[in-house]
Amino acid sequence: MATTTAAPGAPTSKIGQAALEVDDRLIVAGPLRRTLNKVFPDHWSFLLGEIALYSFVILLLSGTYLTFFYDATMQEVVYEGTYAPLRGVEMSAAYESTLGLSFDVRGGLLIRQIHHWAALLFVASIVIHLLRIFFTGAFRRPRETNWLIGVVLLVLALLMGVTGYSLPDDLLSGTGLRIISAIILSLPVIGTWAHWAVFNGDYVGTEIIGRFYIVHVLILPAIILALIAAHLLILVKQKHTQFPGAGRTEHNVVGNRLFPGFAVKATALLFIVFGLCAALGGLVQINPIWLWGPYNPAQVSAGSQPDWYIGFLDGSTRLFPAWDINLPGDYTIPALFWPTVVGAGLMFTVLALYPMIERKLTGDTAAHHLLQRPRDVPVRTSVGAMALTFYVILWISGGNDLIADKFDISLNAMTWFGRIGCLVLPPFAYWMTYRLCIGLQRHDREVLEHGIETGVIRRLPSGEFIEVHQPLGPVDEHGHGQLAYGGASVPKKMNQVGGARRAIKGFFKPVEEPAEVQRQAELEARGLESEQSDRQSITSGRPSEGGRPSEGGRPQAPRD
Amino acid sequence: MSTTKASSEAPLEGGRRGLLRRRPAAGTPAAAARDRRRSKQRRRLANVAGLMAALVLTGVGYSAFAPGAIAADERSDSESIAVEAGRELYVLSCITCHGSNLQGVEDRGPSLIGVGSASVYFQVSTGRMPLVRQEAQAPEHPVVFTEAEIAQLMAYVQANGGGPTVPSGDLRDGELAEGGELFRLNCASCHNFVGEGGALSSGKRAPSLDGLTDAQIYAAMLTGPENMPVFGDNQLTPEEKRSVIDYVQTIQDQADPGGAPIGRAGPVAEGLVLWVAGVGALLFGIFWMGTKA
Numbered sequence: 001m002a003t004t005t006a007a008p009g010a011p012t013s014k015i016g017q018a019a020l021e022v023d024d025r026l027i028v029a030g031p032l033r034r035t036l037n038k039v040f041p042d043h044w045s046f047l048l049g050e051i052a053l054y055s056f057v058i059l060l061l062s063g064t065y066l067t068f069f070y071d072a073t074m075q076e077v078v079y080e081g082t083y084a085p086l087r088g089v090e091m092s093a094a095y096e097s098t099l100g101l102s103f104d105v106r107g108g109l110l111i112r113q114i115h116h117w118a119a120l121l122f123v124a125s126i127v128i129h130l131l132r133i134f135f136t137g138a139f140r141r142p143r144e145t146n147w148l149i150g151v152v153l154l155v156l157a158l159l160m161g162v163t164g165y166s167l168p169d170d171l172l173s174g175t176g177l178r179i180i181s182a183i184i185l186s187l188p189v190i191g192t193w194a195h196w197a198v199f200n201g202d203y204v205g206t207e208i209i210g211r212f213y214i215v216h217v218l219i220l221p222a223i224i225l226a227l228i229a230a231h232l233l234i235l236v237k238q239k240h241t242q243f244p245g246a247g248r249t250e251h252n253v254v255g256n257r258l259f260p261g262f263a264v265k266a267t268a269l270l271f272i273v274f275g276l277c278a279a280l281g282g283l284v285q286i287n288p289i290w291l292w293g294p295y296n297p298a299q300v301s302a303g304s305q306p307d308w309y310i311g312f313l314d315g316s317t318r319l320f321p322a323w324d325i326n327l328p329g330d331y332t333i334p335a336l337f338w339p340t341v342v343g344a345g346l347m348f349t350v351l352a353l354y355p356m357i358e359r360k361l362t363g364d365t366a367a368h369h370l371l372q373r374p375r376d377v378p379v380r381t382s383v384g385a386m387a388l389t390f391y392v393i394l395w396i397s398g399g400n401d402l403i404a405d406k407f408d409i410s411l412n413a414m415t416w417f418g419r420i421g422c423l424v425l426p427p428f429a430y431w432m433t434y435r436l437c438i439g440l441q442r443h444d445r446e447v448l449e450h451g452i453e454t455g456v457i458r459r460l461p462s463g464e465f466i467e468v469h470q471p472l473g474p475v476d477e478h479g480h481g482q483l484a485y486g487g488a489s490v491p492k493k494m495n496q497v498g499g500a501r502r503a504i505k506g507f508f509k510p511v512e513e514p515a516e517v518q519r520q521a522e523l524e525a526r527g528l529e530s531e532q533s534d535r536q537s538i539t540s541g542r543p544s545e546g547g548r549p550s551e552g553g554r555p556q557a558p559r560d
Numbered sequence: 561m562s563t564t565k566a567s568s569e570a571p572l573e574g575g576r577r578g579l580l581r582r583r584p585a586a587g588t589p590a591a592a593a594r595d596r597r598r599s600k601q602r603r604r605l606a607n608v609a610g611l612m613a614a615l616v617l618t619g620v621g622y623s624a625f626a627p628g629a630i631a632a633d634e635r636s637d638s639e640s641i642a643v644e645a646g647r648e649l650y651v652l653s654c655i656t657c658h659g660s661n662l663q664g665v666e667d668r669g670p671s672l673i674g675v676g677s678a679s680v681y682f683q684v685s686t687g688r689m690p691l692v693r694q695e696a697q698a699p700e701h702p703v704v705f706t707e708a709e710i711a712q713l714m715a716y717v718q719a720n721g722g723g724p725t726v727p728s729g730d731l732r733d734g735e736l737a738e739g740g741e742l743f744r745l746n747c748a749s750c751h752n753f754v755g756e757g758g759a760l761s762s763g764k765r766a767p768s769l770d771g772l773t774d775a776q777i778y779a780a781m782l783t784g785p786e787n788m789p790v791f792g793d794n795q796l797t798p799e800e801k802r803s804v805i806d807y808v809q810t811i812q813d814q815a816d817p818g819g820a821p822i823g824r825a826g827p828v829a830e831g832l833v834l835w836v837a838g839v840g841a842l843l844f845g846i847f848w849m850g851t852k853a
Binding site for chain 2: 043048084089116124276285287293405408409
């Protein structure tokens with residue numbers, strides 16, 4: 001049709017012509033090409049944040065389905081549904097609709113369980129992603145903004161979780177709601193007013209479920225979506241960080257282009273995350289609210305815990321001594337105020353400000369695009385390990401009654417373990433991590449200087465035994481290596497520099513014939529020897545990237 | 561909470577007020593004379609009452625022993641045989657801590673006078689007694705005595721001071737949903753929503769209700785073993801107890817529609833599953849993808 005007017009290189013296929021028509025009107029080809037050509041580093045740890053993104057997608061989809069059947073009111077109704085042990089019991093409409101959702105809606109229980117598991121995974125993957133960013137120094141200039149957005153996203157995810165698991169209005173979440181109410185009340189001066197503002201009156205009132213619902217399904221998701229968008233846009237604008245290695249500098253990014261390499265990977269990961277949530281939702285029961293019963297302020301159960309991500313606050317509350325501060329004028333600051341409001345406030349403030357704190361203390365204001373190995377920054381790594389130890393002890397203490405019960409330990413002993421442990425173990429963790437980092441650094445330097453231990457023992461004419469070392473590069477007259485440490489992983493085994501046969505490909509089972517691989521390796525080795533026998537000693541020892549076995553049966557040049 | 565407090569204080573106050581009203585009158589001579597007159601009347605009344613009581617007792621005793629003499633003798637014979645056998649078991653296994661006359665031994669075991677056969681049934685049939693050693697709380701271990709022997713021990717303890725007994729019949733004959741409400745109100749604070757049990761202070765614990773018989777749960781409510789409070793018939797009526805048992809046993813036997821129950825332990829177990837199985841699987845997945853680079 002339009003063949004006569006076609007410019008050189010114009011599309012001839014139907015699809016190509018359609019695309020041209022679109023581009024004529026929207027002018028998207030340029031930006032799209034740039035986007036599709038964006039390069040993503042291929043280290044596995046760069047996929048952690050994506051898990052959070054995909055679980056958020058699952059949350060949006062499954063949550064939307066749940067809203068069709070959920071009734072966010074606290075109106076008292078009498079249950080007359082399918083679940084016999086609650087028939088005739090007074091409960092809120094919210095709880096009744098959640099029961100209906102679980103027992104009478106097709107697929108309702110599955111979707112509800114997928115939603116809950118995805119929520120747990122959402123926060124977990126944010127935390128793991130944050131740890132990766134922290135320990136590799138990816139938050140350094142110019143990425144402080146994205147770190148800050150990330151911390152805000154984490155806090156919002158926690159709020160999302162709390163408002164979400166409060167919605168069914170069961171006995172477990174009601175107990176949590178009571179604690180939230182107590183925390184709000186514990187705020188000095190404004191506590192009572194804040195509580196009245198949130199609950200529209202005294203606990204529990206008739207409003208809170210409806211309010212939490214809107215916060216959970218509208219306000220927080222909107223903010224989170226906007227922040228995720230900002231997070232990703234800034235990431236695209238600033239480009240990815242990457243681990244140091246062959247050919248990687250402060251001015252490039254080595255990896256796969258978005259299309260097709262990275263897109264395939266990302267889609268695969270999306271399906272892995274979907275599959276995992278579906279498997280958990282279908283196979284493992286989560287939050288069986290029908291067993292907990294409807295909320296009744298007169299009732300409480302042993303072993304009432306929040307979801308894992310609030311566990312640290314439960315733990316800090318359990319560990320903190322009952323120190324009420326009684327001020328003149330019949331005024332009290334309850335002990336609850338310190339471990340919850342002050343404790344969590346401090347933890348998240350320090351976390352959010354960490355890039356600025358580190359910049360201040362180290363005076364390092366340069367822009368960084370290459371990551372650091374945790375061992376190369378022992379102070380930061382140790383501080384991180386210390387904070388993590390503190391967090392984990394609070395976390396364990398959040399479930400200390402269950403641990404005490406299941407492992408037959410005294411609950412008091414558990415509490416004192418937590419109290420002493422949260423003070424003593426973090427400094428110990430700091431010291432130990434610091435020593436580990438220094439040890440690992442020294443080992444790197446040692447290998448660079450003396451070469452890789454080959455395991456070959458040689459007996460000298462004098463009778464002395466020595467181990468033969470394989471130098472990684474050129475050596476001086478004393479046999480010491482001359483390579484400097486470049487921040488990349490140093491090969492420490494012979495097969496990492498091609499000392500062993502190439503590994504047979506295949507993750508679950510071999511996809512190659514071992515004999516064929518060996519034949520090829522021998523061929524290659526012979527070819528390598530005949531062609532390049534002269535350059536072997538110069539190039540063979542350079543640190544191979546990523547610790548992967550190189551091709552071929554002998555040391556050879558890295559793939560850059 | 562506040563209502564029970566008010567009701568328990570009310571009669572006390574009333575009693576005190578009554579005492580105050582009587583006391584000033586006691587000092588006067590007129591009052592003394594009135595008291596003397598009264599005590600004479602009272603003595604006479606007591607005499608008559610005593611006589612009546614003796615007559616009634618004789619009558620009752622006669623009607624109890626005299627008519628169906630043979631049948632009664634047989635029953636009391638078999639009863640006394642059971643009591644005798646129970647005494648022998650008691651002497652062998654229980655006397656060290658509970659004393660030669662069930663009076664208890666200080667720092668070892670409580671008195672068993674008046675605890676009733678329900679208490680014996682619970683403690684012995686769940687394997688808590690005989691105790692191996694003194695601990696924070698008697699642990700459950702394999703049952704030592706046969707059912708017949710437990711019945712003999714029950715008879716022996718019941719014969720010495722009486723006490724609560726476990727009723728026979730269908731102990732699940734109650735209102736399921738009401739049982740649930742009562743359970744959450746009275747039991748869940750220690751035994752957990754679903755009877756999984758929970759920790760108490762200093763190594764004590766509320767045990768799991770898994771695998772208990774109806775009678776054992778009934779006996780536990782009736783006698784309040786270890787740290788458990790007694791739920792007497794004025795607190796939980798026999799019907800309410802049956803409702804609670806119905807609920808406990810129903811949810812214990814009930815399937816879990818959501819999949820693996822992971823101990824029905826709530827968020828702690830769920831968090832563990834997520835971090836170990838979920839995050840573990842994902843890390844495996846992304847390592848795999850990393851090797852495909």
